[in-house]
Amino acid sequence: MAGTGSPLIAVENLERVYQMGEERVIALAGVTTAIEQGSFVAVMGPSGSGKSTFMNVLGCLDQPSAGSYRLKGVEVGRLPATELARTRNREIGFVFQQFNLLQRVDALGNVELPMLYAGLPKRERRARAEAALARVGLADRMRHLPLQLSGGQQQRVAIARALVNQPACLLADEPTGALDSRTSLDIMALFQALNREGVTVIVVTHEPDVAAFASRVIRFRDGKIVADSTQVPRDAAAALAEWAEAA
């Protein structure tokens, strides 16, 4: 574990360059920042700004061309594929815009998936998956297939899946992009609740409405951080209550 003072995530001069045929595409052009354990960060920027690449690198799906990425004080920017997979499995929980659930597997099975790759025994997988689904409010939907669930419920299953290995941080890429406003509020309230329990949450979004729920906003443009500010987050639970009153 990282000692106090050492941030959860520390990146220095992070660069990511793609070779697309003849053209060199610079997705990240020297990014330096740190994210503390327990924070709720929104990463914003127009498309092509490098925020998704930043997210992929943080999630160990992609590796930097240059610079350093330390997760919990460990340099992970140069790890071999197998170690990267291990890091994703143990330290990162992904939430995607399109949920990315396995369609032929029920909610429990989907949540068990990361533990399958962690090599946990069936009994423990089952118990932890049930607990995670209960935590996201789906205790009564465990045996449902994704197609039998609403979009919001599917995203909750995905969040349970992301949480189940107790990762260092949750990485959410446009988590409300496929949901209506009401359900989006629901999901953001869940993120805030998880954050209050100590889970580090990083949300990539281009919607200011979504970023409003974070306590820190990092803005990207042309592969660089152009703004980094803290704010008082809007309370999603309260917003939800207002909504209910209005209806």
Next chain:
Amino acid sequence: MSFLDAILSSFAAIRAHALRSVLTMLGIVIGVAAVIAMVAVGNGARERVNAQIQSLGANLIIVIPGNITQGGARLGTGNASTLTDADAQALKAEIPAVQAAAPLVRGGVQAVYGSQNWATSAVGVDLDYFVARDWAVERGREFSEEETRRGGQVALIGQSVLRELFGGNDPVGAQIRVRNVPFEVIGVMSPKGQSMFGQDQDDVILLPLQTARQRVVGTNRAKNRSVNQIMVKIREGEDLSAAEEEMKRLLRQRHRLQDGRDDDFSLRNMAEIQATREESARTMAMLLLSVAAVSLVVGGIGIMNIMLVSVTERTKEIGLRMAVGARPLDVMGQFLIEATTIALIGGMIGIGIGIGIAIVTAMKAGWPLLIDPWVVVVAFVFSGLVGIVSGFYPAFRAARLDPVEALRAA
């Protein structure tokens, strides 16, 4: 991911595309079924050939007269009447390897009992015949020494003649007429079944050699010592071809054939017939084996094809699995196990169908069902190997996918 979990998840994937999976298996199914059926049919056929050779009499060499030239026309083998009972006696007396030498004459006859009549063949034999052919009397008694030598008017009948002439009645002691010559039936031979040439070996009336030659089938008065063939049984453990050589030398000498002249007889060795049979069975087996091999290769290509499609279709799933912690090796294992599972299920279905074919063939052809468990094991293992080999490349491709790209896939 544990092995068991991987297998369970591969079953789920296969079930998700049931029809496609079954079609993919087809090549393997056909290949394995062909192997199983082929080996069983081959074994059954060989067993039957062996049984037929056994029924003819083991270690048997048949001497038949050679061809003769008569007025410029060469008549076919077996037409000369150069063999005599004396030849048979000499073979037995002078060659130690010969256990029995049975001269025999044979002819088609009409046999009559009461109001029944039946066309069959009459064979004139001496006592060596029963030894040479390993043929025992089932009911009644054999000919006596006296009857063979003196030409008694007694007959032994085969099972088919018993059925046709007597129905269910006891024939022993009954009078039958063979070519209008009366004979007393003294016994019934045990059943022999079909010969390997498809003849009914039980459709026969055995008569003492002398009687048969003089009163029933013998027509050539001038050569009334001649016989149609001599069945020679070689003692167990003796070298058949060596005995054959000795017999040839003796017969040439007895027939006063000078060096350079053709034999006026020929020898038929059952072992040769058996070898020919086995050779053709082997050719058949090789043919089926190549069908099986082609089918397995095609089946393997089919599996590879479908697995490639499956990897492409499930690119996003692969990306997701990688995102939640699947190592390249896990992804590789998943697709390899899936390909192998498909192949093994195909193998099992093939084994089932192959055994089914073997059972049906054995029943229809009336030979014993011989399924070698080793062949089943080998066929199963081999279908698994086909799965591994054909699944390898698609699995490798899946494992090499870039997670970011894979997640972006539609």
